[in-house]
Amino acid sequence: MLRIGTWRSAGTADLVACGWRDSGPGPSEPGIKLIFSVGGQVPHFPGLRAGTRVARGAEEIAGQLFRGMDVVLIEPGSCPAAPVMAAGMWHYGWTGDDLGALAGAAVAGLALAAQPGPCAVEIGRDGRSSLDGHVTAAAVRASLADRFAGGRYRTPQVTVPLDAVRLSQEAPRRVRIAPMA
Template sequence: MLRIGTWRSAESLDVVVCAWRDSGPGHLETGIKLIYGMGRPVPELPGLRTGSRVARGAEEIAEALSQGLDVVITAPGCCPAAPVVAAGMWHYGWTRGDVGALAGATVAGLVLAAQRGPCSAEIWRDGRSSLDGDVTTTTVRDYLAARFSGGRYRTPEVTVPLESVHLSQEAPTRILISPFAATH
């Protein structure tokens, strides 16, 4: 499973942290990857490989992660869901043919990016996700409705129809986003 989180405060950077722990057979791997928005200062991170090229979308972020970079810098105006979609592409090997998984990660990424405080998401191989933080289905649904122009959200990888987004409140601070239909 892929776990992604953000932390935000007046003094901090908007950072997405991707940590993973595979439960499949074979070698267990854990690690952390950082994705920073360009224009923000990147602190000295001794021992971590930082990219010199600015990634402009999910596919470029995923490619940088696949090349072994630990820290990736994203372009201003990059889709707010791109880091989560990229993490799924890198970790699970998703391609443009995995529209359901890409759509689920897109919704999770949009919701994660909108949170004002610390929040984390777990993303499964099929695109299902859960969000933990100060979240309710009502506020998430309202936020998504405002972001989905004409009832759809388009990225270079996938188009997600708002009516196909299924949210359920699993606990006071936990929302489940179920798989749903999408198109290219």
């Protein structure tokens, strides 16, 4: 299972940490990968390999992760789903043929990015995910609806129709996002 969390801190870049507990087709060692928007002050992490080129989109982010970067910089205002999709591409080896998993990761990334405070999402190999934090299925659905222009959300990899998004409240602080068919 791939786990991705956000921390919001005033005056700094948002941080997405990608940790994992199983071995996928990517690197088998467990660890943390950091993805920062270059809009703020990015701290120096001694001993971590940081990409010097700003990544634009999920494929470029995943490419830097595949090249062994521990810290990846992304451009401000980029697709909010891209870091989560990239983490799945890197960890699980998803390609353009894995449309359901990519669509699920896109929805999870959008839901994660819409949360105002610390939050985490767990994503399975099939794109199934659970969002943890101060969340309700109704609030997640409302925040997603705001991002789906014309009832669809488009990324370079996949287009997700809003009516295909299946949310359920699993626990008071946990929303399940079903994989897209």
